[in-house]
Amino acid sequence: MSELRGVGIGLGVAQGPIVRMAEAMPAPENIPSTAGADAERARVRxxxxxxxxxxNERGEAAGGSAQEVLEAQAMIAEDPTLQDEVDTRIDAGATAEWAVHDAFAGFRATLEAVGGYLGERAADLDDIAQRVLARLRGVEAPGVPNPGHPFVLVARDLAPADTALLDLDQVLALITTDGGPTSHTAILAREKGIVAIVGVADGEMLTTGETVIVDAASGVVTREPTDDEKARATERAAARRSADSAPPTPGALADGTPVALLANLGKPADAADAVVRGAEGVGLFRTEFLFLSSAQAPTIAQQRESYRELLAAFPGKKVVVRMLDAGADKPLAFLNDAHEENPALGLRGLRALRASEDILREQLTALAEADASTEADLWVMAPMVATVEETVYFTTLAREYGLKTAGVMVEIPASALLADRVLAHADFASIGTNDLTQYTMAADRMLGSVAGFQDPWHPAVLRLVREVGDAGARLGKPVGICGEAAADPLLAVVLVGLGATSLSMAPSALADVRHALSERTPSEARSLAAAALAADDASSARTAVAALAAELPLHKKETTS
Structure with missing residues (x-):
């Protein structure tokens, strides 16, 4: 028996024979075209x-976050700038295959250099290019194999188009050698409830046909498991299925201390699934879906109807709506599409909204009108708040429109370090761990070359979370977590130990986090948080907390009257 380690997604466990995903097709040769430019251009189009x-068809079938990712891929494939680059190479005598390969590679490098939202799209280009090349060559695009039996899929990484439509009756678990906890693969695996371990450094050792146990809770892949280990894994998987099928209960620690478990949603249609899975409300509603697909800002009436649909799904429950989080890294012609050398540090979030205040005021108007006609408890928050002055600006403006609960996103170290002064004016704070990690570690969260730095387990990030948690406790203000970190069951307990009063995540992660919290007391959560803070880096923090958690007794949540 031997073990390989990576980052587990969720608490699941599975076992089965490995099937490795085929490597990408080789690059075409740069040989002159014999068909002529017109014919080559037609083939590419x-x-x-x-x-x-x-x-687009895969996106419609998958729904959720996967649909957004795949629709974005489809838009990239047909990008006019990219098409011009292909045509330039064809006009110079290249074949369609070489033109696509070379143009996509150049475009990928350009997007990586830009970073931010566009940098995130760079990694998708490899998959798009492979699909176009396969179509040009008349062969099947590299993708998920179909061996005719259930299997554990091993891949370098998985394209969003493949992750979105994995057959969960066949794919027992997923192991990737690349990627981290905030990669597309990890996010989509969590959303679909796939047992997964990403970033397995020695994953190339795994061979097709060998049987492994994939334990996401511990982040361990066990090779050549014994019969006893297989039996224990089977029992754990059965117990987890039983727990998942039980009616959901409110989030709480073992002693009954409540920790609200909320959903991150991207559009109103996602609300039904969140309700079924036991979401106690919405901790992050991203309003970008209304804006990013439009050539101009949506009207107040259009926004009001979308907000009303969302709020109507959660009568009497908290719904936190984030104002438009766009700007230089997600250019909008009607907001700010000016070129910036470093868009991650540019005019984005609340900065962009202040520069186009009419858009912010229209959002607040639509939200106030939707709130007046529904029974949800509406909270609003501003993204990318860096200063106390920005806090005062937004909360004053929100109250001007009759919105009674106004808060801020803490995604910048400055606002975390001044959390006591920020929360003196804001009604609540919501920590966006994805961006907070990015800015703390000076590592673009969309750039694969620095993905190793983008880990919310890093003690520097957790210290900032503690600053906000402590300030919230002193001032009696709620502190939520709405980044991907909240969906990590073990890290969720640590975050509560640091002072978080609510956690918001993809709906599919709610069951695992609910279970993890129910096994720990408040003092144990604080002890686990202390162990993470005492570490020197993200990896040792994760290891230290896992080791301490293994030593602590497991509790059953006490019922309260």
Whole structure:
């Protein structure tokens, strides 16, 4: 028996034979075209059109975050700038295959250099290029294999188009050698409830046909497991299925201390699934879906109807709506599309909204009108708040529109370090761990080359979370977590130990986090948090907390009257 380690997604466990995913197709040779430029251009346009249609169809079938990702991929495939780059190479005598390969590679490098939202899209280009090349060559695009039996899939990484439509009756678990806890693969695996371990450094050792146990809770892949180990894994998987099928209960620690478990949602249609899974409300509603697909800002009436649909799904429950989080890294022609050398540090979030205050005021108007006609408890918050002055500006403006609960996102170290002064004016704080980690570690969260720094377990990030938690406790103000960190069951307990009063995540992660919290007392959560803070880096923090958690007794949540 031997073990390989990575970052587990959720608490699941599975076992089965490995099937490795085929490597990408080799690059085409740069040979002159014999068909002529017109014929080569026509071949490319046909191939791109078919690939874009397939991506959109997969998105419609998958729904949720996967649909957003795949629709974005389809848009990239048909990007006019990219098409111009392909045409330039064809006009110089290249074949369609070489033109696509070289143009996509160049475009990928450009997007990586830009970073931010566009940098995130860079990694998707490899998958799009492979699909277009496969169409040009008349072969199947590299993708998830179909061996005819259930299996554990091993891959370098998985394209969003493949992750979105994994057959969960066949794919027992997923192991990747690349990626981290905030990668597309990890996010989509969590959303779909796939047992997964990402970033397994020695994953290339795994061979097709060998049986492994994939334990996401511990982040361990066990090779050549014994019969006893297989039996224990089977029992754990059965117990987890039983727990998942039980009616959901409110989030709480073992002694009954409440910890509200909320959902991160991207559009009103996602609300039904969150309710079924036991979400106690919404901790983050992203309003970008209304804006990013439009050439101009949506009207107040259009916004009001979307907000009303969302609020109506959660009568009597808290719904936290984030104001438009866009700007230089997600350019909008009607907001700010000016080129910036470093868009992650540019005019984004509340900064962009202040520069176009009419858009902010229209959002607040629509939210106030939707709130007046529904029974949810509406909270609003501003993204990317850096200063006390910005806090005062937003909360004053929100109250001007009759919105009674106004808070801020803590995503910048400055606002975390001044949390006591920020919370003196804001009604609550919501910590966005994805961006907070990015800015703390000076590592673009969309850039694969620095993905190793983008880990919310880092003690520097957790110290900032503690600053906000302590300030909230002193001032009696709620402190929520709405980044991907909240969906990590073990890290969720640590975050509560640091002072978080609510956790918001993808709905599919609610059951695992609910279970993890129910096994720990408040003092144990604080002890686990202390162990993480005492570590020197993210990896040792995760290891230290896991080791201490293994030593602590497990509790059953006490019932309260």
């Amino acid at each position: 046909d191939a791109v059109s078919i690939v874009a249609s397939e991506l």
